[in-house]
Amino acid sequence: MTGEQPSDLIRSVSRALRVLEEVARADRPLSVKVIARRCGLNLSTSYHLVRTLCYEGYLHRRPDGDYLLGSQVAERFHEMLDSFDRPPRVSEVLRHLAAVSGHTAYLAQLSDGRLMVVDVVEGPHSPWLEDLQAGLETAPHATALGKALLLSLPSRARRGVLTEHGLRRFTSSTPASVEDVEEELSRLRPGQVVEEHGQFREEVACAGAVVPGTKWAIGISARGLSIPQIARIRLAEALRDLR
Template sequence: MTGEPPSDLIRSVSRALRVLEEVARADRPLPVKVIARRCGLNLSTSYHLVRTLCYEGYLHRRPDGDYLLGSQVAERFHEMVRAFERPPRVRAVLGHLAAVTGHTAYLARLADGRLVVAEVAEGPCSPWLEDLQAGLETAPHATALGKALLLALPSRTRRGVLRGYGLRRFTSATPASVEDVEEELAGLRPGQVVEEHGQFRPDVACAGAVVPGTQWAIGLSARGLSVPRAASARLAEAVRDLACA
């Protein structure tokens, strides 16, 4: 939440969203008493809210009485991803990139400070990366796709995105601070192919680049700690193809 609340704020809606946010950020299902305490609500109000959210499908009640996110949250997220206006011919370009390199190709963008994967074309030479699948949100600071998109942002905006998302450690090589990411990007120019080596997954390297004139980046992943030079060159060609489409 940012800025002053609107004069016509509907408090019941605001409270329901706070409940969803607390359940979403928890690392395990939560009982109603914990939800009430974390949201600063009385227990009676919390029961009304979780029952309503369960009825609408935004929360799910487990047999033990604890609550986790419901299927409608995922539905809304997938609808958001489907609503993005993708570059023309992107599916064909990604498919060709995966075919000629043998590496899995990705399309992603930043949405509200989050890195969202919108399209994937699988290739046999890449490992299966469960967090880099269509419709999923992943880390901008530890992925080549994210770094390429961050590089295209003004420094102040980039720092805000990084602070807002947080810098989760995926491996020992993951950048640990905003300053680490800034230092890594300092020697690069917007539009350049960006690589990361073992920062998102051990023994996996990725490359990514922004499609000029868009808010999209495409990338690929490879086993080991280096991206084959030929694959990186093909990625740059695919970026040019999309830019001209």
């Protein structure tokens, strides 16, 4: 939840969303009693909410009576991803980049100051990064994709993003302050390919750059603390293909 509570808050909607959030966060299906306790609701209200959510397809009731997320959540997720105005042919270019380089290819943009990954094509020479999957948000200061997008912003706006969301430490190499990020980016030009080595995940390197004329960035990841030269070349070719 963000911002101030609206004066016209519809409490039944707010409660239903809290139920969905609790079920989504859980590592196993939940009973109505557990949902009620975690959401701070009485049992009768919780039964009404879960029945309605099941009817609408947002929850699914298992034979044992416990609940997990329903298929409509996945439908809304895919609709959300499809709503982004992506660069033309970008899905084709990402698939080609992953195929010719062997490295996982990503498409991302900044959304409310967070790095939103919108598309991922996995490659065998890259590790699976659970925080860089389609639909997920992460902090931009530790990733090559995020740094490339930050580099495209005016300094004041960039500092605002970094200050508002903070600089979470992912590894011992993650930039620890706004000044650290600014110093790193000061050596680069807007539009240049940005690399990070072990700042987001130990023993993983990433490279990314903004697609010319857009607010999107594409990138790749690699095992180890360096980006193979052939992968850099393929990334540059993909950027040219999207011009």
